[in-house]
Amino acid sequence: MTAAEIYESVTNGGASDFAELATVLNENKPWCLIGGLAVNCYVEPVYTVDVDLVVVVANLPQIEGALKAVGFKVTPFEHSTNAQRSGSKLNVRFTTDSRYHDFLPKATEREVLGFYIPVASLEDIIRGKVWAWQDATRRLSKRKKDELDLIRIGEAYSQLRSLLPKQIVGQL
Incomplete structure (x- = not known):
């Protein structure tokens, strides 16, 4: 089985949803993957059902409409917009935090x-993970996942440890 076939099975259609999402996003460029699934592109992958993305905020209404047209439920929040198909475990999150827009040209x-x-570039992913890890308003479990992602990166890319917080480097 391919990774996509396994992911399709364990996420109840997540790989198919991801394919549909990518099609919509490719019609509304620029965009890029950030977060844990992006980390998996650089280090040994771990399971995640979250797809974190950055898009041009001005394109978000068109993206939302296109996703709704193919069966996604779209829910806006203060700092993000989430999308998910009924029955699927795939959680799509579009950040509206302007700090992430600098990631787009280097993807x-x-x-x-x-x-x-x-x-996103690995250096940008590190920046985003540090921001998320330091955000005390996020759930502890989410911050611990960000911490683990930073540790995984630090183990695999010792030359980038200078970009990591001292508390993370101290654990390596």
């Missing part, structure tokens, strides 16, 4: 679930 194509899509 490169990488393979994710059998598709080549724009993924």
